[in-house]
Amino acid sequence: MEYLYIVPGMPGVSIAILVLFSMIFLFFAREPVHKMIQAMSDGSAGGLRKLAEWTKKSAEAMREKDKKVLLESGVAKMQGEILQEFSRIDAANTKSLSGYPKIQLRLDESISRIERDYEDCGQVSPMAPGWSEVVESIAKAQGSTTDRIIEKMLGEIHKSAVAGEKKALSEFRDATSKRHKILTAMAPVWKRVEKLGKDVGNQVDKVMENGRNIEKYMTQYEKISAAEPESVDLLSSKVTKLFIISLIVICVGLVGAFINFNLIALPMSELVPAGVRVAGMAVSEVSALVIVALELVLGIFLFEAMGVTHTFPQIANMTRGKRKIILYGALFGLLFLSSVEASLAVLRENLAEAKTALDISLAGGVAQITQSLNSNITVIGQALLGFVLPWILAVIAIPLEMFIEASQHAFARIYNIVITLLCHLANGIAYLIESLFKILMHIFDIYIVVPAQIANLIAGKRAATPRGHSGATAVAS
């Protein structure tokens, strides 16, 4: 350090001289130093600002792209749902309206019958007019004369009149009774007409309800087509929910696949006893893995052929006959693999028992393989598990399709979140760097404050003197 001492043996003076010179030097070099600090700030913080800008643009572009995909898929899905609703309504209407002519015919028949009965009721039987007065007059006239012949005639007439009155009354009663009977018979017909009327009303209500459903779907379709923010949010929420649910189901399915794999890996070494390994796994283990994967693939084909999933358009576009072939092929394949797995599970239990017996024997004990009840339950349980697990694995095809559909949006969202975080982080660091360089600049200004103030004083005095004498420029602080 001593070589830095300008005045030998006087470090304090030497340092003071050095500081003084450096202050003077830096005062004259203040502009380039300021520019240098500014350039350094722009170079580092500016780069980060650019990065933040790029990430922001990238996030926006991704958001727009995701929105487009979401809307398009939403529109396509809504179209599919409307189409499905239309075909359902078509089938329902065909079914409802197919019975309508019959109802109409029965209604017409009932109405005709009512009309006929009504007409029948309208035919009034003639009443014997004034029969009682005639009979009473004749009865009064009977005792008024002494002529025996007239008296006898009047008696006969009275008798005939009474008989006529009786007959007329009887006829009247018969006719009334008949009308009552007709009216009584009309009651069930009225009830039938009322029921038919209700049936027609129900069918009409159904058709109206279907119409309302279509209206509801159409409203949703219009909203999505118009790309309203609410509909985008709704679609996003639906897809995210679908992604989470399908992910959970797939995870559970993978655990099942893991159990399935462990169930058949050991017995597979008996069937595929190769010493070669693929990526660190024994060939027997790879074979077990392939069987599990095949079950999944067969499940995909099965549900594809059934029309439950629509992963492969080629299969969906096939004729019914061809799809049936694939369906039966996949079913047979799954049945075969599940049978193989059941037998492997039994073999696994046998191998485990043999190993236990051997270990006991090697340890000096007496090996006894007893066919106890527990052992049978284990074998049956493992065989059942081996048979059932492939079918359960096959069902994963449904959530797998849902997962694939929803994953694009989910990954886009994750990407957006990450990149937005990066944007904020870059902005924050840039702000911090800019602040640091500003502080550095202030520290520099503080260091040269003494010469700067002297220069200001000189500049101030020169400015105060008459114009002709001032030639120097003022020193900026």
Next chain:
Amino acid sequence: MINILKRSVLLATLVFGAAACTDSKLYETSYCTLVDVSGTYASEKDNVVNIVKAGVVPEMVPGDSLFFVKIDSNSYAEENLVTKLTLDYRPTKANGQKLALAKTLDKFASGKARSKLTDISGALMLCSDFLKATQSGTQIMFVFSDMKEELPKGVVRRFKDDEFDGINIAAMNIIKLNKDSSNPEVYRNRLEKWDERLVSSGAKSWNTLIDASKIQEFISSTK
């Protein structure tokens, strides 16, 4: 350009495929058990065979190998190999092989093999040769001895620097001699010397197992 790209992809696939199909030997384990038949340790044969049968053999899985070597006056000789076994990849066949091995070991235990001097180094070198020949990923030696070496005149045993390269060595069932009982430092110094010799000759690890039930733990730790 497209053709070059296609060829590159094909080549990469082939290379990756070849790399993916690895030799299973790397995942296999070879065991070598050395049994001292000299002096007082000769009476321990029964005990040692039982430990090997109950502790080492059950840990062997299809593809693993076992060499059973006896330590006598001049151990670096082929006739010191009592038996060797490489398990079949089929579990059922491997079980049969293990049973046959157990019978051979029982026969050895009931035999009259005995020697005056103790050439532990020669047996270790012989085992090292056998283990290296297997090219197994894990190689383990179990030494059943009092670890006191007494070489005949004219017998030279010098380990190469890489004599036990990659081999895990464990000394088991070490019987303490009379001198050891009177001064434990003698025993401890003897073991320390073995530790230095074997580790400086490339041994991956040197352990002394007092409890036979720790064999499984030791084997698991080496894999």
